[in-house]
Amino acid sequence: MGPPEVHHLFHHPIADHSFSADRQTLAVARENNVDLYQRAGGKFQLKDELTGHDKTVTGVDIAPNTGKIVTCSQDRNAYVWEPSPQGWKPTLVLLRINRAATCVRWAPSETKFAVGSGARLIPVCYFEEEDNWWVSKHLKKPIRSTITTVAWHPNSVLLAAGSTDGHARVFSSFVKGVDSRPEPSAWGERLPFNTVCGEFLNNTAGWVHSVAFSPSGNALAFAAHDSSLTVVYPSAPEQPPRAVISISTQLLPFKSLVWSSESEIIAAGFDCEAYRLQGSEQSWQLAGSLESKGRPGVQDHREESALNMFKQMDLKGKVTDDTKLKTVHQNTISTIRVFEAGAGTVRKISTSGVDGRVVIWTL
Amino acid sequence: MATVNWRTINIDALDPDSPANFDLSTLTATVAPVSTADVQSLAGQIRQLLRGGDNEGALQGALENPPYGADERGKDVHLATVIEILQSIRQSDMSPMLGRIYKSPGGTEALDVLMKYIYKGMSQTNAASTTRNITPQATGFSQIHSRGGGEGGGQAMSVLLSWHEKVVEIAGPGCIVRVMTDRRTV
Numbered sequence: 001m002g003p004p005e006v007h008h009l010f011h012h013p014i015a016d017h018s019f020s021a022d023r024q025t026l027a028v029a030r031e032n033n034v035d036l037y038q039r040a041g042g043k044f045q046l047k048d049e050l051t052g053h054d055k056t057v058t059g060v061d062i063a064p065n066t067g068k069i070v071t072c073s074q075d076r077n078a079y080v081w082e083p084s085p086q087g088w089k090p091t092l093v094l095l096r097i098n099r100a101a102t103c104v105r106w107a108p109s110e111t112k113f114a115v116g117s118g119a120r121l122i123p124v125c126y127f128e129e130e131d132n133w134w135v136s137k138h139l140k141k142p143i144r145s146t147i148t149t150v151a152w153h154p155n156s157v158l159l160a161a162g163s164t165d166g167h168a169r170v171f172s173s174f175v176k177g178v179d180s181r182p183e184p185s186a187w188g189e190r191l192p193f194n195t196v197c198g199e200f201l202n203n204t205a206g207w208v209h210s211v212a213f214s215p216s217g218n219a220l221a222f223a224a225h226d227s228s229l230t231v232v233y234p235s236a237p238e239q240p241p242r243a244v245i246s247i248s249t250q251l252l253p254f255k256s257l258v259w260s261s262e263s264e265i266i267a268a269g270f271d272c273e274a275y276r277l278q279g280s281e282q283s284w285q286l287a288g289s290l291e292s293k294g295r296p297g298v299q300d301h302r303e304e305s306a307l308n309m310f311k312q313m314d315l316k317g318k319v320t321d322d323t324k325l326k327t328v329h330q331n332t333i334s335t336i337r338v339f340e341a342g343a344g345t346v347r348k349i350s351t352s353g354v355d356g357r358v359v360i361w362t363l
Numbered sequence: 364m365a366t367v368n369w370r371t372i373n374i375d376a377l378d379p380d381s382p383a384n385f386d387l388s389t390l391t392a393t394v395a396p397v398s399t400a401d402v403q404s405l406a407g408q409i410r411q412l413l414r415g416g417d418n419e420g421a422l423q424g425a426l427e428n429p430p431y432g433a434d435e436r437g438k439d440v441h442l443a444t445v446i447e448i449l450q451s452i453r454q455s456d457m458s459p460m461l462g463r464i465y466k467s468p469g470g471t472e473a474l475d476v477l478m479k480y481i482y483k484g485m486s487q488t489n490a491a492s493t494t495r496n497i498t499p500q501a502t503g504f505s506q507i508h509s510r511g512g513g514e515g516g517g518q519a520m521s522v523l524l525s526w527h528e529k530v531v532e533i534a535g536p537g538c539i540v541r542v543m544t545d546r547r548t549v
Contacts, residue, residue, distance in 0.1 A: 120380075144385060166391065166546075203472070205391040206544035226544040227537035248471040250535025 003292075004328055005360040007044050009037065015057060016103070016335050017352040021064035023339065026358065029057040034071050036088075044358075052079055052090050059104035061113070070113050072101035078115055078125070080134055093134040095123045103149055109156035111178050114139075116147030122161055124173040124193075139171050139194050149210050153217045157182040157191055160220055162208025168222040168230070170198040186218055186234040197237070202230050202246050209269065210256045215344060221265055223254035229267060233281050243281045251275070251286075256336040260346035260363055266290070268333040268351055272325055274361065290361055291327055331355035391546045397430040399437040405430075406444040418452050419460050426464070426473040431547040438549060442487070445480040450522050457529045465533050474534040475541045479549045481530065482542055484523050 007026075015029040026037040026044050033051050037044035053073035060071045069088070072078040076097050079090040095101065099118030106113045112126045115136075120143045123136035145165035152159055159173045172191035174182070187197040198220070206226035213220055220232045228248045235242040255269035264287075268274035274290040312319050324330065331354035339360055340348035352358045375383035405428060412421040425445050430437050452460065464470050530538060 201392060203392065204541055204545035204547070206541070224544075226541045228541075248475070248537060248541065250537045252536055253540055 002362045004290075004362070005042075006328055007358045007360075008356060009035070009044065009358060010356045012356050013331075013354040014334065014352040014356060014358065016059045016061075017350065017358055018060050018062045018069075018337065019339065019350065020062050020067065025062070027060045027062055027069060028352065028358065029060045029071070031056060032073070033057065034060050034069070048088065050079075050081055050088055050090070053077065055100070058100065058102050059115070061104055061106050063106045063110040066110050068106075068110070070104050070106060072104040072115050074100035076101060076117075078104060078113075078123075078134075091134060093123075093125050093136065095125070095136055096138070097121065097123060099146070102147060105150050105152060107152045107156040107159075107173075108154055109179070112156065112173065112175065114150045114152070114159050114161075114173065116150045116161060118146040120145060120147075122147055122150060122159070122171070122173075124159070124175065126175050126178045137173075137175060137193060139173060141194055142167075142169065142196060142199065145207075148208060151211045151213060153187070153213050154215070155182045155185070155217065158185075158187055158197060158213075158217070160211040160213060160222075162211040162222055162224075164207035166201055166205035166207055166224070168200045168208050168211050168220065168232075169196060170220060171196060184237075186236055188237040198232065198234060198241070200230065200232050200241075200244065202226065202228055204228075206253075209253060210267075212257050212259055212265075214259045214262055216262060219262070221257060221259065223257050223267055223269070225253045227251055227253045229254060229257070229265070229277060229284070231265075231279070231284055245279065245281075245284050247277075247284050247286070249286055255332060255334050256351075258336050258338055258346070258349060260338075260349070261344065266336060266346075266349055266363070268329075268336055270332050271327075272329045272331060272333060272353070272355075273327040274333065274336065274349075274351060290363075328359050329353045329355055329357055394431040394547060396432040397437060399433060399440065402430045402433055402437040402440045406440055409444055409448065413448060413451060418448065418456070419463070421448050422452070422460070422477075423464060423467075423473065426476045427469070429476045429479070429547075429549050431549070442480060442483055442549065445477075446484050446519070446523075449481075449484075449526055450519070454525060457526065458532070461529055461533045471534065471538075474530055475538055475545070476549065477526075478530055478534070478538050478542045479545070481523050481527050483549055485520065485527075 012030050017028045019026055024039045028035050032053050033049050034057055036048040038047040053075050055073050055075035057071055057073045062069050069081040078093040078095055081088045081090050097117045097119040101115050101117050103116040115123045122139040125134050125136040128135045145163050147161050147163050149162040157172055157174050157179055159171045162168045172195040174191050174193050202224055204226040206224040208222050208224050211222040223229045228246055230246040232241050233243040252270035254267040257265055257267035260266050263280055265277045266274055276287045277284055278287045309319050333351050333353040335352045337350050338346050339350040348360055348362050350360045375381040409421045409424050430441050464473050
């Protein structure tokens with residue numbers, strides 16, 4: 001496990017970040033714009049800015065194969081950005097929502113994307129060739145509050161969404177003409193649009209911050225504001241799940257999570273550090289932090305000269321500088337993403353947070 | 364034309380999709396209603412244990428059956444029971460007892476419930492001492508006035524504060540977050 005690669009980009013919160021498939025371009029949401037950084041040696045340098053939104057950008061996602069970037073914002077709009085000789089060309093998406101958009105993710109097929117919104121619905125957007133426009137269909141039915149997070153199943157039809165009504169739900173977002181009929185799975189067999197394939201609530205009904213399907217798509221994990229993480233293993237369509245395992249942690253709530261394999265989840269949030277959770281259908285437990293203790297530069301007691309000590313006492317009234325956290329991130333981590341994966345396991349992940357840092361971790 | 368002050372029209376009432384026209388209680392897990400008499404009989408059983416010297420059993424019994432579905436009166440009865448147990452346990456016994464409860468099955472849940480009662484207890488002692496000490500003019504020197512009746516409340520508060528410290532030591536800040544998040548109140 002090597003040391004984490006830290007990129008301190010600026011002093012603003014990063015709502016969301018995304019890497020291109022070759023990991024050379026990094027897109028980060030910064031206030032009303034999306035900044036594109038290009039890797040130059042060991043650093044990321046600002047290369048381009050996507051301007052168009054006039055409120056805080058809440059989500060950004062780069063499609064790995066097509067390279068298209070989708071962004072969404074509190075101004076209730078989403079844009080799809082395509083590279084052209086004149087630079088990035090935005091196309092407005094007709095979301096038809098009357099509240100802020102909160103998150104956006106491309107489906108693995110890259111023909112659709114889903115946007116979470118405060119309007120208690122999820123626009124599922126796809127490209128209409130005839131009109132040359134991105135249009136949306138609304139997932140609406142049992143949602144009673146803001147959607148905070150969306151995540152796609154590997155088959156590009158099932159969509160998981162977490163909401164402030166405390167529920168994590170699994171929907172079908174099958175769009176005729178765009179999707180091919182999916183293989184039947186434990187979540188459902190026939191899946192017309194807006195089929196609710198699962199609806200899960202944990203004990204306290206705290207709102208959901210993050211949802212994710214396991215790599216196979218046969219399990220769903222969600223983290224809620226009651227500092228818990230719940231993993232659901234479905235049994236068969238229309239049946240209660242085989243197992244629902246919920247662990248209440250001693251930590252502050254997790255804001256984001258990714259599966260690194262079928263038996264391991266990496267989650268991070270208000271504690272400013274990433275944690276490893278391991279388990280199976282029988283049980284899950286917290287397996288420790290990703291931070292390696294005693295990294296150079298963050299030791300508790302550094303050798304101080306007497307002169308320095310008195311200088312500090314004179315200047316600040318105390319000897320040790322305690323304005324820094326011992327973690328790599330200095331504020332809440334808001335997004336975790338897979339950075340490098342192969343053969344069913346994730347080798348590297350990237351995290352971004354309120355402190356303006358993007359950090360790449362080797363697992 | 365009649366003048367209608369359109370600013371005061373409740374537009375949520377006219378929108379069938381509005382969250383105002385939706386019963387929010389259906390979103391949460393249902394809690395079975397509990398009658399005040401049941402809460403009282405449970406309190407009796409717990410006092411029996413307490414008199415027999417089984418403090419830990421009494422605490423566990425009280426935390427395993429929080430009357431989420433009871434009305435205000437029932438909830439107050441149970442709060443009084445829990446506070447009574449907390450006050451009868453010695454300071455040195457707190458940590459080992461909490462450690463044992465935390466490790467037992469359903470232990471995290473039990474400590475979350477305990478934390479709810481600690482916070483509720485704190486809010487009640489506050490309310491009691493402020494209502495007793497209403498002063499005609501707010502001078503800013505409120506410490507002087509709040510001394511008088513605050514003695515009894517202060518003692519209860521110090522018990523709750525030391526319990527709070529011990530619970531956070533064992534169940535972590537996650538426990539506090541759960542108290543704030545949980546829609547089932549005590």
